[in-house]
Amino acid sequence: MTDTAKRPVLSVENLTTSFKTAEGWRAVIRDINVEVNAGETVAIVGESGSGKSVTALSTMRLLPAGRARCEGRILLEGRDLLKASEAEMRSVRGGTIGMIFQEPMTSLNPVFTIGNQIAEALVLHRDLSWKAAEAEALRLMERVRIPAAKSRLNEYPHKFSGGMRQRVMIAMALACRPKLLIADEPTTALDVTVQAEILHLLRELQREENMGVLFITHDMGVVAEVADRTLVMFRGDMVETGPTPQIFAAPKAVYTRALLASIPRLGTMGDAAAPRRFPDVDPATGKASDGRVTSPVPGGVTPILKVEKLAVRFALPQGQIHAVEDVSFDLKPGETLALVGESGCGKSTTGRAIMRLVDPSAGSITVDGQDVAKASSGALRAMRRTSQMIFQDPFASLNPRITIGSAIAEPMLAHGLISRREAKERVAELLQQVGLSAAMADRHPHEFSGGQRQRISIARAIALQPKLIVADEAVSALDVSVKAQVSNLLLDLQEQHRLAYLFISHDMAVVERMSHRVAVMFLGEIVEIGPRAAIFDNPQHAYTRRLISAVPIPDPARRGQLNPPLNEEIKSPLRPHGYVPPKRTYREVSPGHFVQEAAA
Structure with a gap:
């Protein structure tokens, strides 16, 4: 590197930024130095x-004037x-x-x-x-x-x-x-x-x-x-x-x-058939204990969810979006099936169709023996007790005008499970179950961090004692240590209540720890499905291999090992009117591990 290259473009010296509060100025960053x-x-x-x-934002001077104060020096090529x-x-x-x-x-x-x-x-x-x-x-x-x-x-x-x-x-x-x-x-x-x-x-x-x-x-x-x-x-x-x-x-x-x-790392699961908790980190030393393996799914159990030949299509003037096409899988009590793939592959649409938040175009969805696709509004309301959903953005899914205690109690009151007098005690129990204090029930959503809001969403989802939870990117936007805590909470609740999870995610390292089985989606279709170890240790479909190889490795010594980018955008799922999807066939690689065969 030349002398010119070594000269700092930016030099932040002793930066302290404070915000004005009712009690006076409060420093939110203190004595930051970076070049x-x-x-x-x-x-x-x-x-x-x-x-x-x-x-x-302090460096760019984008904080609100009069409400924020920056002290120290921010030198851009020597200019403060x-x-x-x-x-x-x-x-x-x-x-x-x-x-x-x-x-x-x-x-x-x-x-x-x-x-x-x-x-x-x-x-x-x-x-x-x-x-x-x-x-x-x-x-x-x-x-x-x-x-x-x-x-x-x-x-x-x-x-x-x-x-x-x-x-x-x-x-x-x-x-x-x-x-x-x-x-x-x-x-x-x-x-x-x-x-x-x-x-x-x-x-x-x-x-x-x-x-x-x-x-x-x-x-x-x-x-x-x-x-x-x-x-x-x-x-x-x-x-x-x-x-x-x-x-x-x-x-x-x-x-x-x-x-x-706290970092989830690919390849740390070995041949464990069940999920493994994230390591518990000692805050005094920063050392982590190895996360224990959770209970395996018992054999010979009737599935709580059965999806057969599911299709979801959206009509447009120029054709149809084939968002989900010919998707089939089942899910047992106490089991986690992870649904993975890129944006636009149909993961979330599949989850929303199971909850009947979008109407399926074809196929059947059976939850606890009831056909969701054909259910009347009254039957659908009763089925909401069996299946619940945790959304990616907990702030958007919580009503900002009501307290979190009211938000958690609302579904239980709507289904007549408890009286208003019993609600306070039940809400307190649920908050404690997800690692929050009962005293927090009177606060509003904006008073919580992202991780706490996700715990509140989980408390609300388990309030009706469901058998199935669709978790749509439930931990993807969380910080690494909060992600570990919330993931462990989901695993603990699964063991306690034998919950079945459809775990929709694009975070492959988290999927490896959380799932019993994995289904890989591409352009609305499942291209590979099987036990977690089989998918990660022996991926058969080219797209599955591409997904796994794209995960950044948290080791600077292995820098540069990400596969070179494919200079192409994912193909469009838009098809002309009258389009008939090709019939797909699957090859069984090993017990329970199926891969889609290439079209002839």
Whole structure:
């Protein structure tokens, strides 16, 4: 590296950021020091609430004026941004510093086309004519490998998948050739295959531009893959910083050791037939005990769920979306079947069809002997006691206007299981069962962290004592240690109540620990299904192998082992009217392990 490359692009010195409260100013991050050199990636890691994003927003001066106060120095190529005027900061944002936000759909303007939004930044910062800016916007879209970029330039954000929207955000962030890129959780909600492509893309563009990158994440596998140096934060403080290989090999801080011990790692299950709890981490030492294996599913038990030849199709003027096609499986009491695959493969639609939140187009769904697909509204209401759903976003699924005690009691009262007088005591029991205090019943959803809200959603789901729970990405957005706690809670509840879980997820490392069996979906069809060990140790379908190989390994020594990206977008499930799907055949590889045979 040359002397120029070694010079810091960004130097944050003794940064303390405070927010104004009723009691006065309260510091949320304290004495943060971090440097990012040209061509270098520095990761900031920690749980939600540790101050990662506040550090990034302070650097960009995006915190609300009058409500937030930053002290210390933020030097961008030697210039202190805390002393810059707002007009100067407007030229810095999107110009010298690019930023990729965590949720691209809320960062893109829904009423403007993608091309318009990229071109706007070019006109503002690079003084291009509108025509030249549109031509450059097209070049940028092609550079981030958006298929058919020319035809998609005039489309709106809602027509793009999550992975494509994130590529658009990268194109916008890099439009003005920034010296520094701040990437705030850019891959957290993405499927592993899309995440692998985004990481490849960022690394490639960084090399071309010799750009410094500040990468904010809670995914230690991603840190191991991309970061040269790592800063660990906990409750607003820096607890450890150093070269990434050193942080992973010999962490000094107890919190860092606990964070690394909580990481789910592929290949740690051996041939165990049942799920394995996540390790219990000792907060005093950061050491982890090996998580115990849970109970296997008893043989010869009648399935609680039976899905046969399920199809879900959505009519459009130009054809039909074949979201789910010819899907069949069963699920026994006390068993977890994981449903995995990319966004758009039909996982969530399958779960929602089982709950009759969408109507099936064909096939049958039997829950505890009752046909869900043909049930009347009254029969469906009674069946809600047997099957419940845990949604990915607990905040969106909880009513913000009512207390969590009322939210948990509501289904029990609606089904006449308890009286209002008994509700308080039952709610207290349920809260304690999911590791929360009974005193929390009078609080509203906004007063809880993401992990606590997910526990509340679990309490509400088990309130009716169901036999089946559809868990749709129930832990995917949680921090690594919270993810371990919530996953262990689900396993404990399964053992206590013999719950059956349809566990919908794209996190392959969590799936390996949580499931008895795994079904892999691609373009609405199950392409492989079998016992967990068979799927992970002997994957037969090319798509299954691609999913497993795309998981980042939390070991810097094995950096660069992600498969090179496939420069293609997942095929469209849109078919012309009158389309007849081909008849699929399956080959049995080993007992219970089936793989879809290639079409003739």
